[in-house]
Amino acid sequence: xxxxxxxxxxxxxxxxxRLRLWPGEDDxxxxxxxxxxxxxxxxxxxxxxxDVARLASSGDGPRPEEMxxxxxxxxx
Numbered sequence: 842x843x844x845x846x847x848x849x850x851x852x853x854x855x856x857x858x859r860l861r862l863w864p865g866e867d868d869x870x871x872x873x874x875x876x877x878x879x880x881x882x883x884x885x886x887x888x889x890x891x892d893v894a895r896l897a898s899s900g901d902g903p904r905p906e907e908m909x910x911x912x913x914x915x916x917x
Contacts, residue, residue, distance in 0.1 A: 858884070890914055 862871050874880050890911035 886911075 860870075860874075862874075864871065873883060
């Protein structure tokens, strides 16, 4: 029996981003991105216009409605 999540069909597109964050100037972002397990989710949410400050404080992901609204704003 396979372990973990089932693989998604297709091949993903991988984009590498390098940020230079300065202690004392970018402390909020350094704390937000400290956990490697949540970085991709937070970056996706930020690019889609979600309220990242709320996500950081609650630890929850954006609701599907929030994601759809952000996506609609991005396209139109």
